Amino acid sequence: MSDRVTITEVGLRDGLQNQPVPVATADKLRLAGLLLDAGLTSLEVTSFVSPKAVPQLADAEALLAGLPARAGVDYMALVPNMRGYERGTAAGARAVALVLSATETLNRRNINMSLDQARAVCREVIGRAKAEGVFVRAYVAAACACPYEGQTPLARVVALTEEMVAAGADQVAIADTIGAGNPAQIRDIVTALAGGVGTDRLALHLHDTRGLALAMAWAGLEAGIRRFDAAFGGLGGCPFAPGAAGNLATEDLVFMLSEAGIETGIDWRRLFDAVALAETLLDRPLGGRMAAWWRQAQAKEAQAKEAARQEMPA
Amino acid sequence: MSDRVTITEVGLRDGLQNQPVPVATADKLRLAGLLLDAGLTSLEVTSFVSPKAVPQLADAEALLAGLPARAGVDYMALVPNMRGYERGTAAGARAVALVLSATETLNRRNINMSLDQARAVCREVIGRAKAEGVFVRAYVAAACACPYEGQTPLARVVALTEEMVAAGADQVAIADTIGAGNPAQIRDIVTALAGGVGTDRLALHLHDTRGLALAMAWAGLEAGIRRFDAAFGGLGGCPFAPGAAGNLATEDLVFMLSEAGIETGIDWRRLFDAVALAETLLDRPLGGRMAAWWRQAQAKEAQAKEAARQEMPA
Numbered sequence: 213m214s215d216r217v218t219i220t221e222v223g224l225r226d227g228l229q230n231q232p233v234p235v236a237t238a239d240k241l242r243l244a245g246l247l248l249d250a251g252l253t254s255l256e257v258t259s260f261v262s263p264k265a266v267p268q269l270a271d272a273e274a275l276l277a278g279l280p281a282r283a284g285v286d287y288m289a290l291v292p293n294m295r296g297y298e299r300g301t302a303a304g305a306r307a308v309a310l311v312l313s314a315t316e317t318l319n320r321r322n323i324n325m326s327l328d329q330a331r332a333v334c335r336e337v338i339g340r341a342k343a344e345g346v347f348v349r350a351y352v353a354a355a356c357a358c359p360y361e362g363q364t365p366l367a368r369v370v371a372l373t374e375e376m377v378a379a380g381a382d383q384v385a386i387a388d389t390i391g392a393g394n395p396a397q398i399r400d401i402v403t404a405l406a407g408g409v410g411t412d413r414l415a416l417h418l419h420d421t422r423g424l425a426l427a428m429a430w431a432g433l434e435a436g437i438r439r440f441d442a443a444f445g446g447l448g449g450c451p452f453a454p455g456a457a458g459n460l461a462t463e464d465l466v467f468m469l470s471e472a473g474i475e476t477g478i479d480w481r482r483l484f485d486a487v488a489l490a491e492t493l494l495d496r497p498l499g500g501r502m503a504a505w506w507r508q509a510q511a512k513e514a515q516a517k518e519a520a521r522q523e524m525p526a
Numbered sequence: 527m528s529d530r531v532t533i534t535e536v537g538l539r540d541g542l543q544n545q546p547v548p549v550a551t552a553d554k555l556r557l558a559g560l561l562l563d564a565g566l567t568s569l570e571v572t573s574f575v576s577p578k579a580v581p582q583l584a585d586a587e588a589l590l591a592g593l594p595a596r597a598g599v600d601y602m603a604l605v606p607n608m609r610g611y612e613r614g615t616a617a618g619a620r621a622v623a624l625v626l627s628a629t630e631t632l633n634r635r636n637i638n639m640s641l642d643q644a645r646a647v648c649r650e651v652i653g654r655a656k657a658e659g660v661f662v663r664a665y666v667a668a669a670c671a672c673p674y675e676g677q678t679p680l681a682r683v684v685a686l687t688e689e690m691v692a693a694g695a696d697q698v699a700i701a702d703t704i705g706a707g708n709p710a711q712i713r714d715i716v717t718a719l720a721g722g723v724g725t726d727r728l729a730l731h732l733h734d735t736r737g738l739a740l741a742m743a744w745a746g747l748e749a750g751i752r753r754f755d756a757a758f759g760g761l762g763g764c765p766f767a768p769g770a771a772g773n774l775a776t777e778d779l780v781f782m783l784s785e786a787g788i789e790t791g792i793d794w795r796r797l798f799d800a801v802a803l804a805e806t807l808l809d810r811p812l813g814g815r816m817a818a819w820w821r822q823a824q825a826k827e828a829q830a831k832e833a834a835r836q837e838m839p840a
Contacts, residue, residue, distance in 0.1 A: 395744045396786035423815025424782055426741040430709045434748060468738055472710035501737025501815060 216475045218439045219462060220254040220385075220415060221247050223490075224275075225290055226459055227447025229259065229266050233494045237271040241278045243486055243493075247444060248285060250482035252462075256309060256441070259290035260300040273303040288349065292323065297337050307347035309385070310334050312376065314352055314368055317360035331372070335379040342380040349383040350376035351417065355401065356393030366397075370404050377409045384414055385441060388428065391421025395431035402435035411436035418460040420446060425460035426468055426501065433474075440465060445487040445498030461500025463487065481506075530789045532753045533776060534568040534699075534729060535561050537804075538589075539604055540773055541761025543573065543580050547808045551585040555592045557800055557807075561758060562599060564796035566776075570623060570755070573604035574614040587617040602663065606637065611651050621661035623699070624648050626690065628666055628682055631674035645686070649693040656694040663697040664690035665731065669715065670707030680711075684718050691723045698728055699755060702742065705735025709745035716749035725750035732774040734760060739774035740782055740815065747788075754779060759801040759812030775814025777801065795820075 224244060228235055235243075240257075247255060257279065263270035272289065279287055288307040291297040300308055312334045313319045319330045334350055341348035355369045373384045386401060398416065405414060416432045416439070418425040429440060441459070448459030466480040484499075484506070491498050499507075538558060542549055549557075554571075561569060571593065577584035586603065593601055602621040605611040614622055626648045627633045633644045648664055655662035669683045687698045700715060712730070719728060730746045730753070732739040743754060755773070762773030780794040798813075798820070805812050813821075 394782060394785035396788075422781070422785075422819045423778060424740065424785070426738065427744040427782060430741040430744055431748075434745075464737060467736070468708060468741060471708035471736075471738070474710075505736045 215438055216477075217433070217469055218254060219252065219465060219476055219478060220256055220288070220439065220441045221252045221444060221462055222256040222417070222441045222459060223247075223443035223445065223447045223462065223486075225256045225258055225269065226441075227443040227445070227490075229268050230448070231268055231494055234268060235493050237274045237278060239489075239493050240271070240275055243444075243489055244279055246486035246489060247483070248280070248282065250480075250486065251476070251478035253284050253477065254286050254288070256288040256290065259292070260296040260303070260305075261290065261292045272300070276300075276303045276305060286347070288347075291337065293333055294337055294340070297340060301344065301346060305346070307349070308337075308341060309349040309351060310337055310381075311351045311353050312372060313358070313389075314354045314364045314372055315358040315361045318354050318358050321360065331375065334376060338376065338379045338381050347382050348380070349385055349415070350379075350381040351385045351387045352376070353387045353389045355386045356388040356397050357390065359390055363392075363397075366400060366404055369401055370408065373405055373414075374409055377413060382413065383439075384409070385417045386414060387417035387441075388419055389417075391419030391425065393418070393428055394424055395427045398428045399431040399435045402432050402437055406436050411438065415439040415441055417441040419448065420458055420460050420464075420500070423501070426464055429460060429465055429468070433469075442466075444483050445490050446500040447490065447498060458500075461503075463506075464500035464502055467502050529752055530791075531747070531783055532568060533566065533779060533790055533792060534570055534602070534753065534755045535566045535758060535776055536570040536731070536755045536773060537561070537757035537759065537761045537776070537800075539570045539572055539583065540755075541757040541759070541804075543582050544762070545582055545808055548582060549807050551588045551592060553803075553807050554585070554589055557758075557803055558593055560800040560803060561797075562594070562596065564794075564800065565790070565792035567599050567791065568602070569600070570602040570604065573606070574610040574617070574619075575604065575606050586614070590614075590617045590619060600661070602661075605651065607647055608651055608654070611654060615658065615660060619660070621663070622651075622655060623663040623665060624651055624695075625665045625667050626686060627672070627703075628668045628678045628686055629672040629675045632668050632672050635674065645689065648690060652690065652693045652695050661696050662694070663699055663729070664693075664695040665699045665701045666690070667701045667703045669700045670702040670711050671704060673704055677706075677711075680715060680718055683715055684722065687719055687728075688723055691727060696727065697753075698723070699731045700728060701731035701755075702733055703731075705733030705739065707732070707742055708738055709741045712742045713745040713749045716746050716751055720750050725752065729753040729755055731755040733762065734772055734774050734778075734814070737815075740778055743774060743779055743782070747783075756780075758797050759804050760814040761804065761812060772814075775817075777820075778814035778816055781816050 258272040289305040291300045291308045442462035442465045443459035444462045446458040446461035463480045463483040466478045572586040603614045603619040605614045605622045756776035756779045757773035758776045760772040760775035777797040780792045
C-alpha cells in the first residue's frame with residue numbers, strides 16, 4: 213500500500229472546544245505554527261458557533277485573521293448554520309464545515325431541530341457555499357452510534373452522505389462522534405459508500421473513547437479511505453455528547469501509517485512539540501497510545517548519550 | 527464476519543515471567559480459575575525453563591498439577607528444549623510450545639545457539655511430541671522485528687513457519703515478540719502464509735508496546751487469522767528482549783471482537799475479575815486500552831444506581 217493519506221488536524225477546534233482551561237488566541241497561533249512545522253496542511257481551526265455556547269472558540273475571527281497564509285495549507289472553520297456561515301466567510305474563511313447529526317434525538321438535543329430541519333439547513337448552507345466558491349465539508353455525526361438512540365442504522369448514514377454530496381458538499385466526514393464504533397462497522401459503512409458516492413470525497417473522523425480508534429482507522433483505510441481527522445495529543449470530545457472522550461491522536465495515526473509505509477507528509481516526532489505546548493497550556497498530561505513508549509525511548513536514548521559523553525576523554 | 531475466534535490466554539506464562547513481584551502457586555491457580563470463569567478455554571500456563579533463569583515460573587510442576595481438569599479446556603506449557611519437554615510431559619503436560627527466534631542474533635543471545643541449531647532442536651522436539659501424541663505449538667518469535675537485527679525479512683518468517691509445519695507442528699504462533707510490527711506487516715505475513723500452510727494452524731501473538739496491537743490484530747483477522755494470543759490486563763513482556771512491553775490485553779481483544787460481532791465465548795467484563803486480582807497480587811495498576819473507559823462507565827452506573835436508591839420512598 214503506497215497510497216498517500218491526508219490528515220485534517222482538528223485539535224484546535226474539536227480538541228479545544230471542551231477544555232476547562234481557556235487558551236489565548238496567541239497560544240492557539242503558536243500551536244498552529246507547530247502543527248504546520250510538523251507537516252500538517254489541513255487544519256480545522258475553530259467554529260463560528262455562539263460564543264456563549266462555546267466560549268473556548270469565541271476568538272474565531274481573531275484566530276482566522278492571525279493564521280499565516282501558506283501555499284498548500286487549508287484552514288477550515290466549523291459553521292453551525294447560515295448565520296455562522298456568514299460570520300465565518302465575513303471573517304475570511306474559504307473552507308467551512310457543517311455538522312449533520314444522523315439521529316433525530318441528537319439533533320433535537322444539540323440544536324433544537326428535527327433531523328429533517330437539520331438536513332434542510334445543511335443543504336441550504338452547502339448551496340450558498342457552492343455559489344460563493346467556498347469549499348464545504350459536511351460531517352455526518354454520530355455515524356456509528358448516538359448517545360440517546362444507540363447504534364445508527366447503516367442505511368441512514370449512507371442516505372445522509374449521499375444527500376450531502378448531491379447538495380454539493382465537496383467532502384463528507386463520517387464521524388464516530390462519541391467513539392462508540394468498531395472496525396467492522398467502519399468497514400461496512402465505508403464499503404457501502406464506496407459503491408455509491410465513492411471514497412474520494414470521504415473523510416473518517418474517529419474518537420478513541422474505547423481504545424479502538426487505530427483499529428477503526430486501519431479498517432477504514434483497507435476499505436478505501438484516504439483522508440482522516442485527528443487531534444494532536446488525543447485532545448477532544450464533544451461537549452454535548454455524554455461519554456465522549458478524546459479524538460484519535462494525530463501522532464498515533466501518523467505513526468501507524470508511517471510504520472506501514474504510507475506517506476502523510478507529517479513527522480510524528482515533531483507533533484510532540486505541539487503536544488508539549490498544549491500540556492503546558494492546559495496543565496494536564498496529553499498524548500495518544502504510543503506517547504508512553506516514545507517518551508521512554510527518548511529517555512533511554514538521552515541516558516545512553518549522557519553515558520557516552522561521560523566516557524569521552526576530556 | 528460471523529466467524530469464531532479462539533484466544534489463547536498467555537498471561538500466566540508470558541505475563542508473569544517478567545514480574546518483579548513473585549506470585550504464589552495458589553494465587554496463580556486463583557487467577558486461572560477466574561480466567562476459566564470468564565470463558566477462556568486455551569491457556570498457556572507456565573514454562574519448563576530453568577528456575578534460575580525464570581524464578582517466577584519455578585513452580586511449573588505444582589501449577590500444572592493444581593489446575594482443574596475441565597472438558598474442552600487446554601493447558602499449554604512452554605518447553606525450551608528436549609530437557610524441558612521431558613520435564614513438562616513428566617509433569618503431565620499434554621500440549622507444549624517451543625520458541626524459535628527468527629534471527630541469528632536473538633537465538634545466540636537468548637539460548638546461545640545459532641538459528642540452524644535452534645531449528646534442529648525444534649524439529650527434534652516436535653518429532654518426539656508427535657510420536658508421543660502431545661500437541662505441539664511452535665512460536666516463530668521476533669517475526670516482525672528483532673531488537674538486534676531490525677525488521678525481520680518476510681521470507682524468513684514464511685520459511686521457518688513452513689519448516690515447523692513440515693516437521694509436524696500442530697500450530698505455529700507468529701509472534702511480534704517486542705511489539706515492533708505494524709498492521710501492513712501483519713497483513714503481508716499472514717497473506718503470504720495463507721497461500722502456503724494456510725491460516726488454520728496459525729496463531730498471532732502480539733505485544734502492545736507502541737499502541738498498535740489492536741490494529742495489527744484487526745489486520746490479521748481480515749487476512750484470515752482466527753486464533754490470537756493475549757494476556758489479561760496487558761501483562762507481559764519478554765525478559766530477554768530490550769524494549770518489550772505488555773502483551774495485547776485479552777480484554778481489549780475480546781471487547782473489539784465482541785463489538786464487531788465476532789464470537790469468542792469469552793465475557794470481557796468478567797476478565798476484569800482476573801485483572802483486579804492481578805493488580806492486588808502485583809501491587810500495580812493493570813489493564814489495556816479500554817480499561818479506563820470501562821471503569822469510568824462502571825463508576826457512572828454505580829452513581830446513577832445510588833442516586834435512584836436514595837430517591838426511592840423508604
